[in-house]
Amino acid sequence: MPVAKPEASDSRVIAHIDMDCFYVQVEQRKHPQLRGLPTAVVQYNSWKGGGLIAVSYEARNYGVKRSMRGDEAKEVCPEIQLVQVPVARGKADLNTYREAGSQVVSILARRGRCERSSIDEVYLDLTDAAERMLTETSPHSLETIIEEALKSHVLGITSREDGIDVKEKVREWLCKSDADRRDKLLACGVLIVADLRMQVLQETQFTCSAGIAHNKMLAKLASAMNKPAQQTAVPFSSVKGLLESFPIKKMKQLGGKLGSSLQTDLGVNTVGDLWQFSEGKLQERYGINTGWLFIVILHSI
Missing domain, CATH: 3.30.70.270 (Reverse transcriptase/Diguanylate cyclase domain)
Structure with missing residues (x-):
C-alpha cells in the first residue's frame, strides 16, 4: 500500500x-566564582587532562573546542578552569x-x-x-x-x-x-x-x-x-x-543509502534540488512507496 x-x-x-553550555552552567551555579571565567567541564578519565564535554563561551573566544583534551585546552588558554564530572563507582555520574x-x-x-x-x-x-x-x-x-x-x-x-x-x-x-x-x-x-x-x-x-x-x-x-x-x-x-541549500543527507530518513541514491542517480544534493522533481517523476524512478516517502518528507518540512 x-x-x-x-x-x-x-x-x-x-x-x-x-x-x-549546560554542564558549565550547572557547575557555575554550584561554584559562582567561575562565572565569567573561561571554563570547561571534562570527562572523568584523566588521560591528557580528560575529554572536554562542555566549553563556556569565554573559553571558546580563546579557541578552546570540545574536541580537545584538558591539557590541550590549557595550552590554548592557560587561564581556563577545568571542572571534572563527578564520579561514582568508577564511572561518570551525570545525576x-x-x-x-x-x-x-x-x-x-x-x-x-x-x-x-x-x-x-x-x-x-x-x-x-x-x-x-x-x-x-x-x-x-x-x-x-x-x-x-x-x-x-x-x-x-x-x-x-x-x-x-x-x-x-x-x-x-x-x-x-x-x-x-x-x-x-x-x-x-x-x-x-x-x-x-x-x-x-x-x-x-x-x-x-x-x-x-x-x-x-x-x-x-x-x-x-x-x-x-x-x-x-x-x-x-x-x-x-x-532549506533550499540544506544538504539532503542531513534530512531525517535520507542520511543513508536512500540519500546517497538521490545524489548518485538524480544529482540531488540539497532540499532545493529535490524540490525540482515532481511527485510523478520520483515515483517513476523509485517506485510508488519510496516516491511517496520523498513527498511525505518534503510535506512535513
Whole structure:
C-alpha cells in the first residue's frame, strides 16, 4: 500500500529549547566564582587532562573546542578552569546535570508538552497554548510586549538594514492583525517561549536558546542560529529560503543509502534540488512507496 499523505502540520507550534553550555552552567551555579571565567567541564578519565564535554563561551573566544583534551585546552588558554564530572563507582555520574535538566523541564511543561531529546535539549509542543492565546489574548491586542520577545530573531523579518529599528519590526510582525493564522500562532509561540525562557533564568539561573517553528526539524535548526540566550522564529514563508541549500543527507530518513541514491542517480544534493522533481517523476524512478516517502518528507518540512 502507498504511504498515506500527511495532514498539513503548518498550524502546529513547536519549540526546541537548547540550554547554553549546560554542564558549565550547572557547575557555575554550584561554584559562582567561575562565572565569567573561561571554563570547561571534562570527562572523568584523566588521560591528557580528560575529554572536554562542555566549553563556556569565554573559553571558546580563546579557541578552546570540545574536541580537545584538558591539557590541550590549557595550552590554548592557560587561564581556563577545568571542572571534572563527578564520579561514582568508577564511572561518570551525570545525576547532577540530569536533575538540573529536570528543573528546566518542569518549568517548560507549564505551557506545553515536553519531549526530552537529551539532558540539555527539549522539544516543546505549544500548539494548544498558542491556540488559547490567540483566542483569549491575541498579540495584536496586547498593550505591552516583554523585551525578550522583541529581541527575537524572525527569519525574513529582522534583516538589520540601516536606519531600521529591528525591535520595532518584530513588534509589528508580532502584532500584525491581518497576518494569516499560521503566523499568528507562531507569534503566540514567540511570546510564550520568551516568557518561559525568562522564568527558567529567574528560577534556575540558567540561560537557554530556542527555535520556534511549525515542526521539530525547523525548530532545532533555528535554535542553533543565534546563541547564547536568544530565540529564533521561522515563519512558514521563510522555510523555502532556509532549506533550499540544506544538504539532503542531513534530512531525517535520507542520511543513508536512500540519500546517497538521490545524489548518485538524480544529482540531488540539497532540499532545493529535490524540490525540482515532481511527485510523478520520483515515483517513476523509485517506485510508488519510496516516491511517496520523498513527498511525505518534503510535506512535513
